[in-house]
Amino acid sequence: MIESAWDYHRRTSYDRHDMTGHYMDWSCQPNVFKTYPGRETAALTQDIVLSQENLSDILIDNYAPVLDSEIDAVRLARILHMTHALTAKARHGGLDFYYRSVASAGALYPFELYIAALNVPNLDVGIYHHNVFSRSLTILRPGNALSEVSRAIGIEEEGQPATVFFLTSIFFRSSWKYRERAYRYHLLDTGHLMENLCLSLKSERLRFKLHYDFEDRIVNELLGLDTTREVCLAAACVWGTAPFPTDRPPGLGNLAPDLGVCSRVSTREIDYPVIREIHTAASALIEPKEELPEMIERLGIVVQSWTEVSMIGKSPEEMSYPDAVLQRRSMRNFVRDKMPWDYFTALLKALCSDAVTKDNEPWISNSVLSIGFLSGNVEGLKPGFYLLDRKNHAAIGFVRESFMMEEMAHVCLDQAWLANSALHFLFMSNLNMLEQTWGPRGYRYAMLSAGRLGQRIYLAATSMRIGACGIGAFYDDEAVKLLGLNNQTNLLYLVCAGPIRKWSLPR
Ligand SMILES: Cc1cc2nc3c(=O)[nH]c(=O)nc-3n(C[C@H](O)[C@H](O)[C@H](O)COP(=O)(O)O)c2cc1C
Structure with missing residues (x-):
């Protein structure tokens, strides 16, 4: 049973003299696009005007949000486009393959992006999945998720965010090739995606906060994930200036049982318990007691x-x-x-x-x-x-x-x-x-x-x-x-x- 990062990292080390050969079973190749058959989608505008600023202008040390900025559906579409987009197409084995704006070990793209829209003008409140292929949002759970988000992330004095982004990773997408070592890539790849999100929020001069600390169980349930297959690794709250409607929209309805099934990406998946174990071990939140060491x-x-x-x-x-x-x-x-x-x-x-x-x-x-x-x-x-x-x-x-x-x-x-x-x-x-x-x-x-x-x-x-x-x-x-x-x-x-x-x- 893996209970520490040290054990996980050691166990998944490569050793020149002990590399077990691994052949990739193409018959169970994971699907790199998550889909929710039969669910309604909301189109995102394709008419996106991009800024022409430089990266160095965004990465300035004294980043300060513009306090009267609002996050609406058009802006959300731009943020999503700058965070995760298909950028190149190739043919592999007679099939189209798409490269993306985010680097990913083995081009396996384990990550997915979700949004809790709490107050986005022109978008109904609810939980959405970002479909990077069709550039649309799939509606997973209509309703106001504020109470779940507050319990999971702890919303402080800053007030209610307009939107919360959740970044997840699907285990089998990477473990299909990298087996137990894949959890390293789930984290690294999701970090790559996270930085794109962070830069796009900065570029929009929005007020936001990244969260690596949240109650795993509440967030995973909120998104309807099958946690033996897919888990949330990071989140980001974003604030806007649009006033919240005075009559509060109703809360989220019950979780539809079919959502979890969509975390499956292959008809034949191999479970690597070590990955689930290290992830579970990392679910506990610890407040450091002493001054942080360098x-x-x-x-x-x-x-x-x-x-x-x-x-x-x-x-x-x-x-x-x-x-x-x-x-x-x-x-x-x-x-x-x-x-x-x-x-x-x-x-x-x-x-x-x-x-x-x-x-x-x-x-x-x-x-x-x-x-x-x-x-x-x-x-x-x-x-x-x-x-x-x-x-x-x-x-x-x-x-x-x-x-x-x-x-x-x-x-x-x-x-x-x-x-x-x-x-x-x-x-x-x-x-x-x-x-x-x-x-x-x-x-x-x-x-x-x-x-x-x-x-x-x-x-x-x-x-x-x-x-x-x-x-x-x-x-x-x-x-x-x-x-x-x-x-x-x-x-x-x-x-x-x-x-x-x-x-x-x-x-
Ligand atoms: C965490 C991580 C590990 C990677 N490891 C290697 C590697 O060891 N060797 C290599 O040639 N490329 C490596 N890559 C690059 C990926 O193969 C590349 O991102 C992927 O094929 C997609 O292509 P693109 O980055 O050109 O879009 C790595 C990328 C990431 C994010």
Whole structure:
């Protein structure tokens, strides 16, 4: 029985000398689009006007919402489009396959998006599922969900939100390929989706709050999920200015029994109890007793010297934020050209935005995750291993000088092309410290945060027309050894970035 994140992470580690061959059974390939046969849908407007601002304009540190903004059906359609959209089509095995605005391990897209509309002009109150394929909302439960949302999330003095977004993951979509290791990807992938949502809400200058803490049972029931197959991993409350109607709409009716059936994505699914066990273990909410420890000091890494990196200057973006979201793809055609310094600092800037928050929210605080990077080919930077201190305005800590890109490519299941990328960003966590502070739920915070920051690297890279690719496949112990981490710390995720073929500096 898996009861701790440490146990789960160890158990799902890859070992070069102990890789059991796994053949993917195409006869039970999961459906990547969730459907609700026979249920009514509400069309979302396709007539979407997108902003032309840059990602760096959205990722400013002093983000402040515009207080008179309202969230209506048109705005909701734009938010959804910028959060999760189909962006490219390919033919695989005689069938159409759609890539999306969100990166996902193995292109398996385990995540789904739901909305509780509490006060959205032109949209009836109720619970909806976002159908990314048809760009519509399926009505799951008409009625006012305010009381369930309040019980599940705890709505504070800020008042009633206009909308609440819920992000779920369907286990079998990823475990079909990755088996027990899939829970890592459920969290990382959902983090990628979460960051797209967060950026689109910021771009709309709306007031919102992300929630990784909520009563799992109430939320899963609210959405009508079959929790042996699909679970909620994150939520976001969004406030608008439209006055609430004086006559309160009736509450939600009873849950229709057929909703849960729709969490099934294949006629023959394989259950991996370990995934359910780690998820259940992470359902308990723990209030940390003491001051939050700084993860960066607990990795077992000795920093030789710290240097503050100046973030002044315009980011070399060549593409607007919406274009970057809609054109983002995983790139593997890296070339060994030097990454110019301003490209490097633009990536750091993207990673450091929101690093310091007033209320020290765990998913973005430095108590769950530390970022490091291997520099292979960056102008003005010795090849080597560095840490990034997000709190201190992007100070970089020099750990050791060495060209480690080839060794890391070897650790990453011999994905040789990785050696050509200029940078490997490393997301690391001391799982022991994480669990002492947050219990197993800390694993959710850390992995979701890593996914969020990974999506940011992708978008920042795309907007500068360089490449990025997330890497979830590595021999875990070899990574620990190569980086010199202590025996409580693990690499959770790696995202590489750098110049790609056909790349040229804008002049
Ligand atoms: C969590 C995660 C892990 C990934 N791991 C790898 C990897 O190990 N190797 C790789 O080549 N791509 C990896 N990818 C990239 C996916 O294969 C890619 O996102 C997916 O095929 C969809 O393609 P797109 O990103 O171009 O839209 C990963 C992506 C994510 C989000």
